[in-house]
Amino acid sequence: MSKQIAGNLGNNPIKSGITAGFPIFIGYFPAAMAFGLIANNIDLTLYESMLFSMVLFAGASQFFALNLIASGAAVYEIVIGIILVNLRHILMSASLSRRTTAKSIGARLMIAFGNTDEVFATASSSEGPIETPYLAALEATAWTGWVTGTVTGFIGGSILPSGLQQSIGITLYGMFAALLVHNVQKEYWYIPVAAAAAGLNTILGRVIHMQPGWAFAVSMILASLIGAALLPKVSESFREAENEF
Amino acid sequence: MSFDIFAIILFSTAGTYFSRVIPFFAGFLDRLPIFFKRFLQVMPVAALGALLFPGLLTDFSHAPAAGLVGAAAAAVTALFTKNLIFPVLASILAAYLML
Numbered sequence A: 001m002s003k004q005i006a007g008n009l010g011n012n013p014i015k016s017g018i019t020a021g022f023p024i025f026i027g028y029f030p031a032a033m034a035f036g037l038i039a040n041n042i043d044l045t046l047y048e049s050m051l052f053s054m055v056l057f058a059g060a061s062q063f064f065a066l067n068l069i070a071s072g073a074a075v076y077e078i079v080i081g082i083i084l085v086n087l088r089h090i091l092m093s094a095s096l097s098r099r100t101t102a103k104s105i106g107a108r109l110m111i112a113f114g115n116t117d118e119v120f121a122t123a124s125s126s127e128g129p130i131e132t133p134y135l136a137a138l139e140a141t142a143w144t145g146w147v148t149g150t151v152t153g154f155i156g157g158s159i160l161p162s163g164l165q166q167s168i169g170i171t172l173y174g175m176f177a178a179l180l181v182h183n184v185q186k187e188y189w190y191i192p193v194a195a196a197a198a199g200l201n202t203i204l205g206r207v208i209h210m211q212p213g214w215a216f217a218v219s220m221i222l223a224s225l226i227g228a229a230l231l232p233k234v235s236e237s238f239r240e241a242e243n244e245f
Numbered sequence B: 001m002s003f004d005i006f007a008i009i010l011f012s013t014a015g016t017y018f019s020r021v022i023p024f025f026a027g028f029l030d031r032l033p034i035f036f037k038r039f040l041q042v043m044p045v046a047a048l049g050a051l052l053f054p055g056l057l058t059d060f061s062h063a064p065a066a067g068l069v070g071a072a073a074a075a076v077t078a079l080f081t082k083n084l085i086f087p088v089l090a091s092i093l094a095a096y097l098m099l
Helices: A011-042 A046-058 A057-070 A077-085 A088-097 A105-113 A119-126 A130-159 A162-186 A190-208 A210-231 A237-242 B003-024 B027-031 B034-052 B064-078 B084-096
Strands: none
Touching: A011 A046, A011 A057, A011 A119, A011 A162, A011 B084, A046 A057, A046 B003, A057 A077, A057 A162, A057 A190, A057 A210, A057 B003, A057 B034, A077 A088, A077 A119, A077 A190, A077 A210, A077 B003, A077 B034, A088 B003, A088 B027, A088 B034, A088 B084, A119 A130, A119 A162, A130 B003, A162 B034, A162 B064, A162 B084, A190 A210, A190 B034, A210 B034, B003 B027, B064 B084
């Protein structure tokens, strides 16, 4: 991540926010295309897919949602799963809230909305206090990539040849496998955590026959507790939050 | 729009936004115990493990090899690119060739 001055040296902060957000736009667009493609494949409508991306705006958890919807999990199970996956944003917002210049309630409510993993990483890599117009422009750029990618992927999914349509069921798992590889590349000790969750979910769902949503939530929490208890450190991306007390 | 999908979007958005906004108003949240930070940090990874298995094996019970090969193709592709669309395309192609 390049060191950028957060628009606080008299430059136009909106312009520098858009510039800093552009790499996120480029990264989000194809990921959101994959989301739109899969959403289409499990028979969500275009408007449902768009609404997901416009208001939830939380990458991985939207893919989790599609998986649980496709598996027929109950609404409350799906909602609990998504909220658990997104709890980590507390760490990122806690860190961001100490760097931001936003004083008014309205400004805080606004910049909190777009605080995704990538926005946080980019904003945190800048020097000094983070101006609200800069952060808002950064978030808006990322958000635009996510939403337009979703629509593009959804429409693209409709025009695929029917032979390919059949094999699209695999895309969701391809996405999970790719996300896991990217996480493990950052921290190798994530491997036993993921393996523990996979093993627990298989046992709870297949052997004990727990409801799929509950098996998922319980195995995720247990594996995370094991990981938190046994594994070495808080990672690079959260280090700032760790260092400041 | 189906009511269930709308309810899922509404409540999960509310919960997710709560996680994002509450630290801007509650200063004590930047002094969470280190154990709790690690717990929050590993949670998405644990979720990925639980999402891959056993679903990857059971969703493709008619052709389990296609599922495994498709996911493996995505995993290998992901080693070489941060972009997510290429692993997804690789998995479609691999599964297409196996089916």
